[in-house]
Amino acid sequence: MKFRDGMWLVADDKYVEYAEDIYDMAERKNGLSLLCPTRKIKSRGDSLNRSTITIDMEAAFDGVISVEVTHWAGAANKGPHFGLYPDGRPGVSGVVSKSDKGTTLASGALSATIHPDHHDIFDIRFHGTDDPSTKSLTSLQARSVGLAYSPAPTSPMQTADMRDLKHYMFTQTTLGVGETVHGLGERFGAFNKVGQSVTLWNADGGTSSDQAYKNVSFWLSSRGYGVFIDHAGRVELEVGSERTSRVQTSVEGQRLKWYIIYGPTPKEVLRRYSVLTGRPGNVPSWSFGLWLSTSFTTSYDEDTVSGFLEGMRERNTQVDVFHYDCFWMKAFTWTDFVFDAEKFPDPKAQIARLKASGLVRKVCVWINPYIAQHGAAFAHAAEKGYLLKRKDGDDVWQWDLWQAGMGLMDFTNPAAAAWYTECLEKLFDVGVDAIKTDFGERIPSHDVAWHDRAVDPEKMHNYYAFLYNKVVYAALQKRFGPGEAVLFARAACAGTQRFPLQWGGDCESTAEAMAESVRGGLSLGLSGFAFWSVDIGGFEGLPAPWIYKRWVAFGLLCSHSRLHGSSSYRVPWTIDADDRTGEGCSRTLARWTALKTRLMPYLFAQAAVAVEAGLPLSLRAMCIEFPDDPTSWYLDRQFMIGDSLLAAPVFDEAGLVEFYLPKGTWTCFFTNKTRTGPGWFKEKHGFGSLPLYVRENTLLVLGKEGIKGAVYDYTKEVEVCLYQAREGASARLRDQDGKSVGQLTLGANAELQGAEVLRGSWTYCEAGRKVEEDSATAKGIEWL
Template sequence: MSTNTSLFDVTAPNWNDIPQADVTGTASVQGDGSVSLPTSQGDLHIAFHAFGVRLRIGKQGQADYGLLVSTPDIIPADIVQSEQHTTLIAGDSKLVITHSPFTFELTQDNKTIQKTATDGHFVRRYRLPPLAKVDKGWLLSLELDTDEAVYGLGEKWGGLNKRGQLVRSYNHDALGVNAEISYKNTPFCWSPSGWGVFVHTPAPVTHAVGYATWSQRAYGVLVEDECLDMFLMHGEDGNAIINTYTDLTGKAPTPPVWSLGVILSKAYYKDVPELLTTAKDVRDHKMPCDVITLDGRAWQDTDTRFAFEWDPKRFDDPAAVINKLKADNFKVCIWEYPLVSIQHPLFKEMAKKGWLLKDKRTGEAYQYQWDMSAFAEVLTPLPESGIVDFTHPDAYQFWMESHKPLFDLGVDMIKADFGEQVEDDNMLAHSGDSGDRLHNVYSFLYNKCVYEAAEKYSKNGPFLFSRSAWTGSQRFPSQWGGDPQADWGGLSASIRGALSWGMSGAPYFATDVGGFFKDTRDQELFIRWSQAAVFSAHMRLHGIGQREPWSYGPEAEEAVNQALVLRYRLIPYIYNAMQQASNTSVPLMRAMPLAFPNDRVAAAFESQFMFGDDMLVAPCLKPGGEVEFYLPEGEWQRFPSEQTYQGGKVYNLTLGAQEMAVFVPKGKRIPLGPDVEHTDELTDQQPQISHYWPK
């Protein structure tokens, strides 16, 4: 039988003939306090930590790329061995291992945290092998209780509860938000039952989470790497487990206050007059806004990009353009991607130095060819390009330092686009990795390089917008959800993507307000998308075509401007939530299972969320203004009307164009700031509280 681990082969596997691991020897304590246990598939290394246990088996010493920011202390274990079992005891933790076949049960204070899946099969003991080596990696199967929910696994557009889904942790240029594939992935998940799983790897991981084709009562983890390195964690709830995960992989710093303002963008401003006219219109219309974005085709020559230089045909004096925008109190964001056109001299220069990914077949710089089916009149075809090798220390340093002239010119932030292009096993990195083992971590290295440039050179504090991300990318905020369809389904999926990413340890997210493609100038959709985005960590209006509110008509302008005014009033509240997030990794947009872990009814409402500690938001996700939402137990007041609602109930409202369904627990006060059109009007660009709601 074939055990190939591509996505399509694992949809309906037959596990019958896969050898299951057996324990073949006696456990021994190693010098660092961990335990080594011989098995038929190699030595299994077990380390106890305060939060749980780490299991490692397979080839060691491969590049790990700094995904972990800390090495947790190991708690020494006592070993109790018999003919059939090995029991390891470390404080209040116990790991009981059965020898043939290998199975385990992890307990904490006599409570089971996780164990081998107990799904039996009529003709064999276990439906899924408890632990097995397969052609391209490792399989470990874990138990799922009846109706047990599982959350996380990155930015995913479908149901937040991954139970029943087959999810692959593999970054894609997804070209939308309508399928399983997504731009931001991490092999980390957790259950409200009190356990979490994190696979420490740069490689793809396939998760069959109660996926019935495998087993509806098991969680099969297929790690497509030569080493299985898994952390099993316990915690009181999802917030505690996310905090543990980000203790390992890094916390998100607090972004600068100006980044909380509105970011305006489109694909794309074709020339300087259009750019400056738009900036003037924003101020003339009294639209609150802090940042204006020059997308890829707005400031670079498409045929020769990316080379850190302005298109000379349109920008004979970039400094003058930047200075004009600064004079109108705009911060400036510019776009980049980590590819260099073969038509630019920089390609040959970097290729000669070995700073681009190489082609295994020729030893020369790999030349990446784009799939032209994605391009149209607005998104013009892209040139054949080399891919920057961020595993090469000199290439990394060069790319980072090349941002200095841009920041010196007055650029404030970078939109780091793409990063999902390492798709071919023939692409070879300086680290020695290629293909799948390089694919996901490439996003992390790219994010890290550009964020470090902003840390070093930005005059107004570091801030980054990245589209693709992997484990640890939360350390380089922020991320946006790429390319949603401009319809109601695109809005709904974007919110689920934001919540799922937040449940995966990344507290900051922004959507493309209005949708990226197939815009039909639907003013009601634009109003509702803008209102929902007020309650996100960052807020960007972006897509193919104009995203200025007045471009959708006077009703849209009035309603959206009112929402943007509220966004700026909420800056003190948002900033406080961000400071909390930087310490604990609790996201700003908190899905109901995070905010109310003991309320099973709340968990069913996957499109509403808590924004910070005290604001419950029920976005309007269909035309007509109808909203159905659930308020957990207690008394709630509608914001800003102060109307009282009794919790523990489901409600339906029909909203007017300028109305939102936002609720605050009675007795809580929301700090509000002054009405401003940009954060330069704030003293030292710091949050200022002018009053509290309710008074």
């Protein structure tokens, strides 16, 4: 939202006042409270008929300071509020000091300093505590904190009746020369947000617009800090798009609160952010395997499901999770939790047979929080008050968008959440192991009354995704235990990373949409989410065989991998008329699934690191691993998988690809040939490869070749590979249940320490992995 018309004029429909003077500073426990009139106070008379803005700054914990700006403090501060510090708040000791440089609030590694001449110069600078001159992060300067009305009142008397006036609070933090901004949820546009207007408001808008399913009120700067906006409702940001040298944050209401989070590295910023909003949850090993879906509007029944899985086995691809999408229930009944008896006469028996046969390990079903009027659940839910009501409190809120006469689950009602959990438990009894929590974005904010009358309907719009996924995740944890709960969620807000995992929503079946998806995954990873997936092949449309195969390569290198479409199947033989050659879709899918299976010892160990540190596993933006390389902050067509593997998807039918390698020696995974960075490189790839490079000083553990499925013994008959490794290089090991079993470390003279945890006839390769079995793939790679 823009409040000005260029540099000199206020926008037509706005009235704006700015904090001009820091009239008074009061020391509070762990912080400061600043009284800021909206004009400079030169005489007593200047204090009359004048608004003030209070700026409260508090040391939150080491490296983090909260900033809250308030106009009228008597306004109700309705929820919902983000549940901060879910694992406990760290100890804090804010220290206030004064010097010739001003008044400083220090919170461990981060400080805020107020200009000594604060009556005449509005200047609050955020900087590293140990060296303010070299670790300047951002600041609040003149005309950077303010309030606004819309439409513009012509007299202060008009504010006696606020029913026809909107009131906003805003701040503008400075952008340094060359500074870039990233994150703000799963955003599919330009990776660097500078120059963009961003509205944080969950919407079902696909992947080809500025709308987002997952709006997260956190952004990361290339200058070594991040900002978390503690507001569950709509947030408007002008990232260098109103004033080119500032990030403006605005909300409707009387107060705006945010936290500035110091790094100085992106990893440290994300770690501290995860302390504030929660670390990602752990996911089980089986979830990393290949997921196969029925797709959305396709026709399928019990025979179709069995046929798909048998066809995949015949073509040498193991499916770990089978997903029943919407039409496991009858049309017009979603979501009533009842299998279509005509299509699936005995789902429990079928699921048991599929698992017993080894065709699949786990089963997932699709749900959403909308309860269709014609389904078996609606009458009961409406009678018991489990559905959202209209504002008058009597009528159930309904509309015909998506499902005829659908109502919306009111998860602010504990009884409604308990009933919904009971419905899920019946699915678990049938054999369901995971839940796809679709939708949750189209949440009304007008003419509604929630069961919890203390919540603001506008704030509930985004926050609903948190409540919805929390209820389902808790039900899964209750049934299957910690570390075994898995969602496949589309909607999210800040904190939802605690309920993994998320996927990218409705993308088209094009190379451009695949690139959009890469940008979305990168941005979500920089918003505190560890695990992410995508609809392999694209959701909308029928992918051309080359698109499918390129997307398979990309999708099997995401943390989680699912084949899913809209009106067409994604089993490979339907894409290319069952081409069984080495370049066909079936062989391509088999190769990439096998590669991910071999990577499981590395992936599962790296997943634990990601959870501990609040980092993305894959897609991990290059700037996380290489923050001192300026180029890394602009790379949006490649990513890291954990800390040691670099992947660059191919978006071209002929296989041409250009990518960047940071400083160091990098080894091609497929050939063991090396390149030296920093620099840009061009290659040409067949469908069995892409630029996949191993970082120097890596000790990489690979599973035994030929194993089917993601779950196996990650210490047995493995291949231990060194890549320009030096003494001290190490690799963690976890077993298939997630338990740490040890660490391999490279000692002097290439001696491998900790190898006693390895079982069977494992192999040790000191110059990259054995590549003989991939000779055909290696020959298909051209360095240009």
